[in-house]
Amino acid sequence: MPPPPPASAPRSGSGWLKHSAKQVRIWTTDGIARWFSELALVEQSLRDSIIALARAGRRPDQMAIRLRAHSDFLLTARNKSRTALPQQDSWSGEHPxxxxLPLSDPAKLQTNLALTDLLVEEVFPSAKCHGGMLARDVPPETIAAFLRGYHIHEDIVVFRNDLLADWIIGRSTIGELTDWSVFVASxxxxxxxxxxxxxxxxxxxKRISSESIGILTDPVHEGVDLPRGPDAYKRDSGAYDAEAMRAARPSTQGLLLIYPLxxxxxxxxxxxxxxTLALxxxxxxxxxxxWIVNSMVSNG
Known part of the structure; x- marks a missing residue:
């Protein structure tokens, strides 16, 4: 850093010292700097949410705008945020x-079968591996559209297809979950x-209750698209470690698993x-x- 100029140094018309014009500094506290950084993230979350709306082709009354919550500030006055609802609906590192299953609803089962027929025909999984067929380089929009069309059981909690689809599109706007593979178990x-x-x-x-099957996935399948394959992720016991596979998965790479039962x-x-499906x-x-969303929007 150059030494400070003498007191008699000439000033420019704007009041800055000429040879210090490119060394503007703002002095602040650590707390204010942190608040500013968080506010920048809040603003970016709004931009990302608007982009996600456009990509999904949906209106704000169909897909809630999601704003990142600030650790210290309210996003608006309390009397203006009566419908605001905090959510933590990330599926980061999960396997929903x-x-x-809607086993008592033949119409839903038929819709899901027809939808999957079209997807498999489109992505054409040709690589045979680990008891199934794999297709790579599937765009997130294809996965999201498939999930939105899939009919779930009305009481399902974790695998909320619309929310998952919205989340995937939202992540893709910032460069995550942009590259998908589709695996069809056989x-x-x-x-x-x-x-x-x-x-x-x-x-x-087999069912464990009237409409539940318990566990769907085979752990080996969660690594079928990874560079080293699932065999690189085994515990000392020899069992496949699906959690380690998800941890090794790049943030850009998602996997849709289809199980025809x-x-x-x-x-x-x-x-x-x-x-049946898994991710x-x-x-x-x-x-x-x-995140803060509008609770009046049903899929927020």
């Missing part, structure tokens, strides 16, 4: 799955069926596959962040 000894023009072996899962093992009269998600930058 459809273990509660049991080697399962009953054969056709899905999107591809022959698959139906996976067997055998209706006979589920004990339902239909002969068509029952489509393997990386750590994203919104983990642990609180």
């Amino acid at each position: 799955q459809t273990v509660l 049991a080697g000894d399962g009953k054969l069926a056709t899905l999107g023009g591809r022959e698959v072996g139906l996976v067997r899962r 055998d209706p006979e093992y589920l004990g339902i009269p239909s002969r068509k596959p029952v489509i 393997s998600l990386p750590q994203t930058s919104d983990a642990g962040t609180t």
Whole structure:
């Protein structure tokens, strides 16, 4: 840093010392600096939310604007925020799955099957690996559209398809979850069926209650798209470590797992596959962040 100029140094018309014009400094406290940084993040969250609305083709009354909460400040006056609702709805590092199924609603099951037929036909999973078929380089918009069209059980809690789709699009606006793979499980000894023009072996899962199957996923499948494959993530016992696979997953890379289930093992009269889903998600930058949304918007 150059020495300070003499007191008699000439000043420019703006009042700054000429040879210090490019050395502007703002002195502040650590607290104010932290507040400013957080406010910048709040502003960016608003911009990201608006971009997500545009990409999703939705209106603000269909998809709630999500603002990052500030640790010290209210986003607006309390009398103007009566419908504000704090949320922590990140699926960072999670593996939501459809273990509660609408087995008593044949229309939903048929819709899900037709929807999956179209997706598999579109992405065309051709790489056979670890008891299934894998497609890579699927855009997040395709995944989000598929999730929005999928019909879930009305009582499901974790796998909220609309919220997941909105979250994925929101993350993609800041460079996360931009690169997806789709894995279709195919049991080697399962009953054969056709899905999107591809022959698959139906996976067997049994109900533990009237409409729940307990655990859906096979841990090995959460690593099928990773560079080193799932075999690189084994515990000392030899069991696959799905949590370690998700931890190793780049923040850009998501995995959609599709399990076509055998209706006979589920004990339902239909002969068509029952489509169930799971996601393997990386750590994203919104983990642990609180957001403020409008509670009057249903999918906020």
